[in-house]
Amino acid sequence: MKDEALPAWVEYFAIPGINLLMALIIAGLVVVFMGESPWVALGALLGGAFGSLEQFGYTLFYTTSFIFTGLAVAVAFHCGLFNIGGEGQAMMGGLGVTLVCLGYDGTSWPLLFPLAVMGAIAFGALWSFLPGYLQATRGSHTVITTIMFNFLAAILLNYLLVEVLIAPGQQSPQTIRFDEAGHLPFAHDLLRGFGLETGRSPLNITFLLALAVAGLVWLFLWRTRWGYEMRAVGQSEPAARYGGISPGPMIVMAMVISGALAGLMGVNEVMGSQHRLVLGFTAGFGFAGIAVALMGRNHPFGVVLAALLFGVLYQGGSELAFEIPTFTSDVVVVIQGLVILFCGALENIFRKPIVRIFEIRRLLREL
Amino acid sequence: MAEALIFVLLMIDATIRVAAPLVLAAFAGMVAERSGVIDIGLEGKMLAGAFAAATAAAMTGSAWLGLIAAILVSIAFAMLHAYACVTHNGNQVVSGMAINILVAGLGPTLAIAWFGLAGQTPNLEGPARFAGFALPGADVLEALPLAGPLYKEVISGHNILVYLTVALIPVVAVLIYKTRFGLRLRAVGENPHAVDTAGISVAQLRYLAMAVNGALCGIAGAYLSTAAAAGFVRDMSAGKGYLALAAMIFGKWKPVPTVLACLLFAFADALQIRLQGVAIPGIGEIPVQAIQALPYILTVVLLAGFVGKAVAPKSSGIPYVKDR
Numbered sequence: 001m002k003d004e005a006l007p008a009w010v011e012y013f014a015i016p017g018i019n020l021l022m023a024l025i026i027a028g029l030v031v032v033f034m035g036e037s038p039w040v041a042l043g044a045l046l047g048g049a050f051g052s053l054e055q056f057g058y059t060l061f062y063t064t065s066f067i068f069t070g071l072a073v074a075v076a077f078h079c080g081l082f083n084i085g086g087e088g089q090a091m092m093g094g095l096g097v098t099l100v101c102l103g104y105d106g107t108s109w110p111l112l113f114p115l116a117v118m119g120a121i122a123f124g125a126l127w128s129f130l131p132g133y134l135q136a137t138r139g140s141h142t143v144i145t146t147i148m149f150n151f152l153a154a155i156l157l158n159y160l161l162v163e164v165l166i167a168p169g170q171q172s173p174q175t176i177r178f179d180e181a182g183h184l185p186f187a188h189d190l191l192r193g194f195g196l197e198t199g200r201s202p203l204n205i206t207f208l209l210a211l212a213v214a215g216l217v218w219l220f221l222w223r224t225r226w227g228y229e230m231r232a233v234g235q236s237e238p239a240a241r242y243g244g245i246s247p248g249p250m251i252v253m254a255m256v257i258s259g260a261l262a263g264l265m266g267v268n269e270v271m272g273s274q275h276r277l278v279l280g281f282t283a284g285f286g287f288a289g290i291a292v293a294l295m296g297r298n299h300p301f302g303v304v305l306a307a308l309l310f311g312v313l314y315q316g317g318s319e320l321a322f323e324i325p326t327f328t329s330d331v332v333v334v335i336q337g338l339v340i341l342f343c344g345a346l347e348n349i350f351r352k353p354i355v356r357i358f359e360i361r362r363l364l365r366e367l
Numbered sequence: 368m369a370e371a372l373i374f375v376l377l378m379i380d381a382t383i384r385v386a387a388p389l390v391l392a393a394f395a396g397m398v399a400e401r402s403g404v405i406d407i408g409l410e411g412k413m414l415a416g417a418f419a420a421a422t423a424a425a426m427t428g429s430a431w432l433g434l435i436a437a438i439l440v441s442i443a444f445a446m447l448h449a450y451a452c453v454t455h456n457g458n459q460v461v462s463g464m465a466i467n468i469l470v471a472g473l474g475p476t477l478a479i480a481w482f483g484l485a486g487q488t489p490n491l492e493g494p495a496r497f498a499g500f501a502l503p504g505a506d507v508l509e510a511l512p513l514a515g516p517l518y519k520e521v522i523s524g525h526n527i528l529v530y531l532t533v534a535l536i537p538v539v540a541v542l543i544y545k546t547r548f549g550l551r552l553r554a555v556g557e558n559p560h561a562v563d564t565a566g567i568s569v570a571q572l573r574y575l576a577m578a579v580n581g582a583l584c585g586i587a588g589a590y591l592s593t594a595a596a597a598g599f600v601r602d603m604s605a606g607k608g609y610l611a612l613a614a615m616i617f618g619k620w621k622p623v624p625t626v627l628a629c630l631l632f633a634f635a636d637a638l639q640i641r642l643q644g645v646a647i648p649g650i651g652e653i654p655v656q657a658i659q660a661l662p663y664i665l666t667v668v669l670l671a672g673f674v675g676k677a678v679a680p681k682s683s684g685i686p687y688v689k690d691r
Binding site: 030034130134138139141144148149151158159163284287290291327328331332333334335336337341344346347348 | 450451455460461462465467480609616660666672679
């Protein structure tokens with residue numbers, strides 16, 4: 001739907017902005033409906049996200065996870081695929097990180113970090129490879145297969161955490177706490193080294209990894225042959241085939257990269273913050289990746305911005321619950337759903353009139 | 368022997384209980400996809416129905432008013448889906464996902480605002496719930512060998528929504544295969560251009576299909592919160608909408624095979640509850656997760672075309688745009 005040639009600022013900023021505004025207005029109405037002031041709520045939300053360095057640290061910590069899951073959905077989109085399996089792939093990524101951290105304990109984090117990243121990539125990619133392969137060779141739709149693989153990942157993790165990896169003497173399904181080698185340095189510890197005192201937050205060096213990965217994804221998509229071929233398949237499979245590109249391998253590659261990106265979320269959560277594998281640690285972030293990718297127009301830069309937006313919503317939303325007792329962070333889930341609705345499913349509502357306005361303007365200029 | 372019989376009967380009984388909402392939701396998905404609209408929002412609409420039913424039942428004390436509220440709310444979300452996908456040619460998967468996530472957040476939010484309870488609605492009692500009831504003669508006939516216990520344990524004793532579901536199975540099957548609407552519905556999912564050429568509105572048919580879809584999801588939701596449980600709890604649909612989607616694919620978009628798939632998945636669920644912590648002679652204890660995973664693995668295998676082939680209606684998922 002990009003053929004109407006809208007100026008870039010309209011395509012990438014105005015339309016997502018209007019969609020976001022619509023989502024926020026409806027969410028505001030829900031707040032009014034609950035008998036609270038939306039302005040007070042908005043203030044508390046922003047205060048909760050930016051109020052202190054500690055809170056901002058949390059915001060960026062959530063942003064990190066959203067960048068990974070958002071990029072995962074975006075890469076698959078570029079190949080014309082819908083990866084709803086981010087949740088399951090992130091779970092598996094966390095499992096990969098955990099196995100590395102438990103297997104090589106007693107070493108040090110600079111050694112474990114690259115290994116854990118590889119573990120997350122390998123396990124996340126493993127979980128998206130089969131849906132990709134089945135799509136490429138047997139035409140099984142990735143939407144359905146990735147949903148099934150989400151459940152399979154949850155069941156597998158449940159089995160491993162209840163029966164195998166559970167910490168001895170522990171009731172809740174989680175592993176033992178990793179030793180020091182399995183702890184990535186926190187931002188507040190690193191900044192203290194430079195003499196900067198910030199509040200404690202789970203923000204860790206994975207944030208830098210996320211930014212670097214976003215850059216790499218951009219390079220891959222627009223500066224490599226494979227990225228080009230992948231996007232060609234996504235634009236039009238017959239055209240790509242005519243141009244000598246074999247769609248099958250591209251589909252598998254897109255899914256594998258997508259799964260690997262979602263898996264990287266495990267590094268941030270497991271090694272960066274919780275230092276153990278806890279059942280349900282993905283907490284819907286995999287699904288939120290859909291909203292992030294739609295909001296960010298599937299562009300890595302846009303994804304980073306959208307991830308920051310969702311980081312603000314998520315952190316601000318959990319602070320909101322403290323400020324206003326009738327609120328829970330469920331309101332943020334509502335906003336998430338509305339963003340997906342307006343930026344994704346209903347985007348044509350505003351796009352069509354805007355396209356028409358620009359067409360009329362062009363016609364007037366030609367006269 | 369008698370003990371084994373009772374065990375088997377109780378398993379069948381449990382299977383029916385689990386299968387009923389699955390059948391309703393799977394049929395909802397089937398009607399939508401037969402008309403060419405992919406619906407992964409079954410989960411969300413069920414959850415919305417569950418919340419509406421529990422809320423209305425808690426406020427009015429009537430389970431029937433709850434059921435009506437569930438159907439209306441679920442239809443409203445189905446119309447939203449149709450508005451996005453049919454009127455505005457929006458992405459159907461995105462729209463379904465939006466509904467799922469929106470409802471997952473909206474239910475607990477409204478529950479707190481209206482009832483002050485964290486993510487749930489008040490406990491329902493008496494007429495605010497659909498309780499199981501004995502069919503006439505269940506106690507008298509019990510003495511009969513085999514047929515007696517079968518009647519008492521399996522056929523009698525369910526709540527009214529289970530019987531409603533059983534009654535709806537032939538109704539939906541006839542609707543799809545034996546009525547003019549059904550013929551058009553199937554045609555519009557396969558070849559909307561042909562239907563359009565015949566002078567029938569594609570959009571109108573798809574809206575109608577989504578209305579049926581919403582009503583069925585609503586009943587399924589009411590089943591969860593006012594029959595199976597006594598109130599709404601956060602995320603109470605717990606993946607049943609997706610499981611119904613799997614059952615629909617497993618049933619190849621056909622009514623009877625879809626019902627059988629629902630029964631199979633429900634049986635797997637009843638079995639894994641039964642087998643928890645039970646050692647089977649010669650095999651040992653089977654991890655319950657292995658049985659839990661079964662429906663999902665089976666669906667992937669079927670989708671991959673290794674056992675039979677699941678072929679979706681040809682035009683499902685593709686917005687219909689008139690050639691000009």
